[in-house]
Amino acid sequence: MRQRLAELRGPAVAPHPLDARALAALAANPGCRRRALLDGAGVDKAALAKALGSPAPFGQSQFAxxxxxxxxxxxxxxxxxxxxxxxxxxxxxxxxxxxxxxxxxxxxxxxxxxxxxxxxxxxxxxxxxxxxxxxxxxxxxxxxxxxxxxxxxxxxxxxxxxxxxxxxxxxxxxxxxxxxxxxxxxxxxxxxxxxxxxxxxxxxxxxxxxxxxxxxxxxxxxxxxxxxxxxxxxQLSVTRRQLARLTRIEDIADALPEGTTFDVEQCSGAQLTAAVEAVAAAYAPECLAACELAFHCRGRARTDGAVEALGRGVRGELGGLTTVGAVLAAARGESGDPADPTVAALRRAARLRAEALAEATAREAAREEATGELAAAAGVAFGGVPSGGSPSGGAASGGLSGGEG
Known part of the structure; x- marks a missing residue:
């Protein structure tokens, strides 16, 4: 197994140590096979994120x-x-x-x-x-x-x-x-x-x-x-329980395509991207403060329209609807089982939103109409007329001006 992990990070690359801070972050997200494998293999995730074009902009300064x-x-x-x-x-x-x-x-x-x-x-x-x-x-x-x-x-x-x-x-x-x-x-x-x-x-x-x-x-x-x-x-109870849920690293490694490696010195950006995407991730916004690969995973989640990008709470509420497109289609009544509580709740929310927008549009139209009437009344009161007419006495003034000319 050690040889297999060495191949994953690169035979000439020294393993990156797994410290308690990284282990606590891993325990907070036990469903992320990507992080479990990379940390277990000793891959430098900061260097990997930089090679992928999504460097993590955090870390302790030299002064600190x-x-x-x-x-x-x-x-x-x-x-x-x-x-x-x-x-x-x-x-x-x-x-x-x-x-x-x-x-x-x-x-x-x-x-x-x-x-x-x-x-x-x-x-x-x-x-x-x-x-x-x-x-x-x-x-x-x-x-x-x-x-x-x-x-x-x-x-x-x-x-x-x-x-x-x-x-x-x-x-x-x-x-x-x-x-x-x-x-x-x-x-x-x-x-x-x-x-x-x-x-x-x-x-x-x-x-x-x-x-x-x-x-x-x-x-x-x-x-x-x-x-x-x-x-x-x-925290001890949570950490103990979450670490017990982690999938064994050899099981994750055995499911990878032959020749997969995360060696940033030997692989191109496209090869590294393919290697990273071969391992399932469990992205959540909380990862941004704890994982060097979080910005890469967030970009992928947004590109795929995954609801995980909206947070674990939202993901848990949406059940089998895993993409933003599927959620919107279910809310519009284009797909989904009406008997599904999640679908029913989405459609009710969409209906309430449409009603609220209609009321807001009506109020805005009424306000604009009232504003126009007020402006017209003010113009008459001060000697003007509504837009489109001619100024009061304009014709006579024009004639007089012409006569004088």
Whole structure:
């Protein structure tokens, strides 16, 4: 299977890592086989979108990236003293003494080696009953039959054996609260880490993964760290259920035509387009904020007149009517079963719309007629006549003028 995935992305192309942000977006749209295959094969979707002529105009700026790294380094400085203090303070436990926190070395060869070293460090800290800070541990999670390697900002192990995921973000927390959309995205991302940690905890005696994660952000408009506890049980449940619904990657790959590849270095734009279109997508407007291929998929959906371009809610209401043309034909009574509730609702809506437009047209005509009558009356009152006549006394004036001439 690994050889097959390597052929899909290109034999000489290194796999693009699947991070928690991408995995959370994939879990939010489990019906998209296109994204599942591309992410599982390690295809760089940003490069693919650019080659297709629909680059994604989003991403983190270099300045924001550097600012985030600087803030994270500040939070973890001095052996994680400030970070563990925030953990203890927000979770209501006794803080460790200075120098009491273990910071194990997690370096190893390759992702498999780093994953194994992380699991060993978690087990050793739990058995020792000590505070430990794991800086950028590596966790493994199986996604659609393929392993994904995830790297949280930090995991803190407490003496009672509980493991807490720490997410460090550079957006501010003003007066104790942060932007709700950004917090929600961080919670979905952290839920993926919690899910991967649970796989390790079941093999570690006395370990328990906390469903509360610690979100660390700059306080107000300063660079001082502050923290908030976020309960991710809801996001965890949704992520677990959605990932279980993903079709296995080998099943998607086996259905592709022979020789299909997404190698942007070796294929022309037409070949890449054909390869991408060979895999079914499940586009929704929400994809625009989470997937690099969203603009390409949106263009295709609009060209095909697919109702998915209008949103999942609209798509769900329309049942078997999958195109805008079919919806309009059903509303006009040109097709569709009148007994179908969806068709009946569309025709009723079309009838109400026609009645409303007719009333609006009648009101506009009446208003124009009244305006014309008012203008005519005003012209008479001030010595004029309606349009098409001659000015009052115009003939006499003309004659007098001629006589004088």
């Amino acid at each position: 990236f550097m600012r985030g790294n600087a803030f994270e380094a500040k939070v973890k400085a001095d052996g994680g003293t400030e970070l563990t203090r925030l953990v203890a303070e927000r979770l209501g436990v006794a803080a460790p003494a200075p120098g009491e926190v273990l910071v194990p070395d997690l370096s190893a060869a390759g992702p498999e080696g780093r994953t194994a070293r992380t699991a060993l460090a978690l087990r050793e800290a739990t058995e020792a009953g000590a505070w430990a800070l794991l800086d950028h541990p590596l966790l493994a999670l199986e996604v659609a039959g393929s392993p994904a390697y995830l790297e949280p900002d930090a995991v803190v192990v407490r003496p009672d054996g509980r493991w807490t995921v720490v997410e460090i973000k550079s957006f501010p927390m003003i007066d104790g609260s942060a932007d709700a959309a950004k917090v929600g995205a961080a919670a979905r991302q952290a839920a993926v880490y919690v899910l991967a940690l649970e796989r390790v905890a079941v093999r570690t005696e006395g370990a328990e993964v906390d469903h509360r994660v610690l979100l660390v952000c700059p306080k107000d408009f300063s660079n001082l760290p502050t923290a908030s506890v976020v309960d991710v049980r809801k």
